Amino acid sequence: KNEVEQSPQNLTAQEEEFITINCSYSVGISALHWLQQHPGGGIVSLFMLSSGKKKHGRLIATINIQEKHSSLHITASHPRDSAVYICAVFTGNQFYFGTGTSLTVIP
Amino acid sequence: KAGVTQTPRYLIKTRGQQVTLSCSPISGHRSVSWYQQTPGQGLQFLFEYFSETQRNKGNFPGRFSGRQFSNSRSEMNVSTLELGDSALYLCASRSTQGAWGYTFGSGTRLTVV
Numbered sequence: 134k135n136e137v138e139q140s141p142q143n144l145t146a147q148e149e150e151f152i153t154i155n156c157s158y159s160v161g162i163s164a165l166h167w168l169q170q171h172p173g174g175g176i177v178s179l180f181m182l183s184s185g186k187k188k189h190g191r192l193i194a195t196i197n198i199q200e201k202h203s204s205l206h207i208t209a210s211h212p213r214d215s216a217v218y219i220c221a222v223f224t225g226n227q228f229y230f231g232t233g234t235s236l237t238v239i240p
Numbered sequence: 241k242a243g244v245t246q247t248p249r250y251l252i253k254t255r256g257q258q259v260t261l262s263c264s265p266i267s268g269h270r271s272v273s274w275y276q277q278t279p280g281q282g283l284q285f286l287f288e289y290f291s292e293t294q295r296n297k298g299n300f301p302g303r304f305s306g307r308q309f310s311n312s313r314s315e316m317n318v319s320t321l322e323l324g325d326s327a328l329y330l331c332a333s334r335s336t337q338g339a340w341g342y343t344f345g346s347g348t349r350l351t352v353v
Contacts, residue, residue: 166342174277174328176344219283226296228275228285 136160139220139231146238152207154234156220159201167194167205168219170233176219179205210238242266244333244345252351258319261348265312265333271295272314273342274306277328286329289314318350326352 137158146152156165167179180187180194182203187194191210196203207214215238220231245264253259265272273288273296285298289308308314312333318325328349332342 174330174347174349176330176332178342178344221283227298228273230283230285232282 135232136229137220137222137231139218139234141234142232143235144237146210146236148211148238148240150210150238152210152214152236152238154205154218154220154236156203156205156231157201158203158220158222158229160222160224160229162222163225164223165196165203166221166223167203168221170217170219172216179218207236210236212238212240214238244331244343246329246331246345246348248348249346250349250351252353253321255321255323255352257321258317259321259350261316261329261331261350263314263316263331263333263345265314265331266335266343269333269335269343270312271334272308272312273332273334274314274316275330275332276300277330277347278324278326283330286316321352323352326350 140155165182169177169179182194182196191208193206215236217233217235219233222229247262263272271290274286275283276286277283286300287294287306288296292308303319306316328347330344330347332344334342
């Protein structure tokens with residue numbers, strides 16, 4: 134059983150669409166992270182959450198600790214948002230990762 | 241400000257050999273963590289070092305080991321390589337323990353033949 138589950142696995146959207154990626158986890162966590170990985174392997178840290186909601190530009194991340202669920206939203210999506218988005222949770226002594234959501238935004 | 245530097249970028253090794261990968265963190269960052277990424281298992285956490293001490297460890301066999309030097313540079317060693325060790329190995333650094341702000345390196349692509 135995976136400690137972190139993401140959905141959907143793959144997502145294709147038209148430019149300007151509002152996108153939601155979901156993450157559910159089964160372990161107790163001290164923080165949840167959203168990562169972005171572009172083709173070629175480079176990983177960028179987008180958000181760290183322990184409660185509530187954070188916004189950075191067109192990206193919004195929310196977390197519900199009671200429901201053990203987080204969402205990553207992208208408003209007004211753009212082709213440059215095409216990447217794999219990975220949810221990761223930190224339990225206090227190690228990380229668990231989701232399998233990622235591959236997003237393709239079509240012009 | 242230089243980013244996280246991993247060397248080498250690509251490596252081909254034979255089963256049974258050992259390999260050492262290097263990670264130079266961002267200047268001033270004292271924490272370095274290592275991750276394995278494979279198509280089948282995705283990203284998995286290997287271990288984290290902070291001020292030369294291993295702080296956290298994932299669920300990998302003892303063949304995987306690491307260390308951190310006084311200048312915060314870190315090395316990861318894999319002994320008795322297996323075909324399944326073929327992966328992208330990523331390291332990340334951050335300034336203080338307990339905080340995010342991780343910066344990832346570009347990774348070392350290891351192929352075991």
